[in-house]
Amino acid sequence: MSPGxxxxxxxxxxxxxxxxxxxxxxADDLIWREVNPENLVFMELVEGQVTIELNPMFAPKTxxxxxxxxxxxxxxxxxxxxxxxxxxxxxxxxxxxxxxSLVPLIDAEFxxxxxxxxEFTEVQKDDLFAAGTGFIDGFAVGRDSSGKNAxxxxxPGVVAMARNDSPNSSRTDFYIVIGQAPRYLDRNMxxxxxxIDGMDVVQRIQRGPANENGIIQDETKSSRIRSMTxxxxxxxxxxxxxxxxxxxxxxxxxxxxxxxNRTQKFFHNKPxxxxxxxxxxxxxxxxx
Amino acid sequence: MSPGxxxxxxxxxxxxxxxxxxxxxxADDLIWREVNPENLVFMELVEGQVTIELNPMFAPKTxxxxxxxxxxxxxxxxxxxxxxxxxxxxxxxxxxxxxxSLVPLIDAEFxxxxxxxxEFTEVQKDDLFAAGTGFIDGFAVGRDSSGKNAxxxxxPGVVAMARNDSPNSSRTDFYIVIGQAPRYLDRNMxxxxxxIDGMDVVQRIQRGPANENGIIQDETKSSRIRSMTxxxxxxxxxxxxxxxxxxxxxxxxxxxxxxxNRTQKFFHNKPxxxxxxxxxxxxxxxxx
Numbered sequence: 001m002s003p004g005x006x007x008x009x010x011x012x013x014x015x016x017x018x019x020x021x022x023x024x025x026x027a028d029d030l031i032w033r034e035v036n037p038e039n040l041v042f043m044e045l046v047e048g049q050v051t052i053e054l055n056p057m058f059a060p061k062t063x064x065x066x067x068x069x070x071x072x073x074x075x076x077x078x079x080x081x082x083x084x085x086x087x088x089x090x091x092x093x094x095x096x097x098x099x100x101s102l103v104p105l106i107d108a109e110f111x112x113x114x115x116x117x118x119e120f121t122e123v124q125k126d127d128l129f130a131a132g133t134g135f136i137d138g139f140a141v142g143r144d145s146s147g148k149n150a151x152x153x154x155x156p157g158v159v160a161m162a163r164n165d166s167p168n169s170s171r172t173d174f175y176i177v178i179g180q181a182p183r184y185l186d187r188n189m190x191x192x193x194x195x196i197d198g199m200d201v202v203q204r205i206q207r208g209p210a211n212e213n214g215i216i217q218d219e220t221k222s223s224r225i226r227s228m229t230x231x232x233x234x235x236x237x238x239x240x241x242x243x244x245x246x247x248x249x250x251x252x253x254x255x256x257x258x259x260x261n262r263t264q265k266f267f268h269n270k271p272x273x274x275x276x277x278x279x280x281x282x283x284x285x286x287x288x
Numbered sequence: 289m290s291p292g293x294x295x296x297x298x299x300x301x302x303x304x305x306x307x308x309x310x311x312x313x314x315a316d317d318l319i320w321r322e323v324n325p326e327n328l329v330f331m332e333l334v335e336g337q338v339t340i341e342l343n344p345m346f347a348p349k350t351x352x353x354x355x356x357x358x359x360x361x362x363x364x365x366x367x368x369x370x371x372x373x374x375x376x377x378x379x380x381x382x383x384x385x386x387x388x389s390l391v392p393l394i395d396a397e398f399x400x401x402x403x404x405x406x407e408f409t410e411v412q413k414d415d416l417f418a419a420g421t422g423f424i425d426g427f428a429v430g431r432d433s434s435g436k437n438a439x440x441x442x443x444p445g446v447v448a449m450a451r452n453d454s455p456n457s458s459r460t461d462f463y464i465v466i467g468q469a470p471r472y473l474d475r476n477m478x479x480x481x482x483x484i485d486g487m488d489v490v491q492r493i494q495r496g497p498a499n500e501n502g503i504i505q506d507e508t509k510s511s512r513i514r515s516m517t518x519x520x521x522x523x524x525x526x527x528x529x530x531x532x533x534x535x536x537x538x539x540x541x542x543x544x545x546x547x548x549n550r551t552q553k554f555f556h557n558k559p560x561x562x563x564x565x566x567x568x569x570x571x572x573x574x575x576x
Binding site: 086130178179181182184185199207262265269272276278279 | 373374375396398399412415416417418443444445453455466467468469470471472473474475476487488491492495498547550553554555556557559560562564566567569571
């Protein structure tokens with residue numbers, strides 16, 4: 001039983017025979033899309049690097065303001081001051097009240113009208129929280145029964161602006177979803193990006209006490225943002241490149257189909273042929 | 289913008305005015321149930337303490353074997369050798385293959401027949417993955433259309449036995465769900481417990497490489513179990529006590545109702561009146 005004496009090849013074999021079918025899904029065929037450096041943000045935490053893709057299609061004003069704040073070094077040195085395990089990690093300067101801030105407010109960008117030429121890869125009709133779900137350019141979205149209005153869904157890793165009661169009160173502070181998708185927030189927040197790499201780092205962000213709404217009173221105990229950098233501001237030869245799954249590709253649609261129809265003999269009770277759009281693994285990869 | 293100069297009361301006020309309505313839900317009225325020490329396991333990791341409640345109603349054989357393994361010190365010193373961010377952290381001695389293990393196999397305990405006198409607190413009819421969802425004694429469950437067969441759902445924090453293709457091949461290695469609920473595994477695994485405290489600790493478990501199925505080849509890099517202890521084996525005056533929400537209580541049913549009907553003016557688009565059983569916050573608390 002001593003772990004030091006274990007036979008690693010036995011262990012690996014066990015896993016390959018064991019749980020592998022649960023995640024292996026024609027991964028070799030997948031096609032990757034390079035993230036536009038204008039939409040790529042590297043957030044350096046003490047815990048490690050987090051890579052975020054911004055989504056100007058759904059939240060153009062929010063992305064514009066966030067980009068500027070990043071370029072101004074606004075977030076450098078600020079902390080995650082409200083962190084509720086299983087829910088959100090919220091960071092920034094805590095100026096949501098607005099009275100003391102010179103940063104302008106951002107209008108509501110809760111959903112978007114989707115023109116007919118935007119490709120939508122369907123995941124699920126009659127999802128619990130939406131008439132339909134799917135992916136648009138790598139982002140999980142919900143849409144209404146007309147199919148014309150869509151919104152970025154609150155899946156784990158989603159990045160959105162905090163706000164007060166007014167729909168137009170977003171400003172600087174943002175949150176990252178770190179738990180089971182709080183889909184009841186859909187269509188109520190300025191969702192403007194998603195973590196494409198480094199969710200393991202995000203999960204190490206120091207939590208606040210649950211009975212105090214996650215607020216970390218002692219700032220020396222909170223996780224801190226060392227810096228945020230927009231990739232397009234880095235000289236091209238020093239710049240990291242990020243890739244995400246091409247959700248318009250045939251290979252991705254095949255992956256969805258395989259996840260929906262699980263034929264492996266591992267499944268003694270065949271799962272219902274449905275998919276939770278937030279449960280499709282969508283991590284990206286970052287390389288030099 | 290210097291975080292050291294921030295006005296914390298402003299920050300707190302911002303939060304109270306801001307996102308508070310999203311989670312505050314008659315929390316003051318909640319009734320807590322003490323966890324039976326026979327079903328309470330303290331898992332000490334290098335990263336901190338994780339508290340698990342076992343569920344002998346749904347998985348009597350698995351719980352019996354797990355209890356014995358804990359009491360024998362079987363897990364002490366073993367590591368989480370397969371950890372996929374957003375999916376599962378799997379720990380144990382990697383002996384799923386069985387050939388080298390003296391530990392007996394466990395029969396499938398994928399679902400249970402629920403007698404009429406078991407109280408079921410309904411959460412959602414026509415859930416995406418089940419005819420109905422709800423809680424039985426603090427555990428999230430799905431049930432079929434007859435209402436007679438129920439199973440523990442794969443919510444974040446759920447603890448289940450790994451296995452090979454045979455339904456009766458569970459033995460020692462277990463996993464904890466660390467990401468968006470992989471509900472397609474429901475009715476296919478021996479789910480036997482849930483983390484009631486310390487999911488923040490679980491989220492710090494070292495991940496393996498995603499493209500290698502999460503397997504951590506270099507064991508010195510994996511997170512390790514220092515010890516596991518069954519609470520009932522600790523002298524009563526030294527023993528920690530754990531409490532979980534009483535899901536049969538009126539206060540809990542009111543909490544569900546409030547989450548389903550969000551009346552706060554924060555919500556400019558009223559969320560659909562549905563609930564994801566895995567998104568109801570269910571953390572417990574542990575005290576001396």
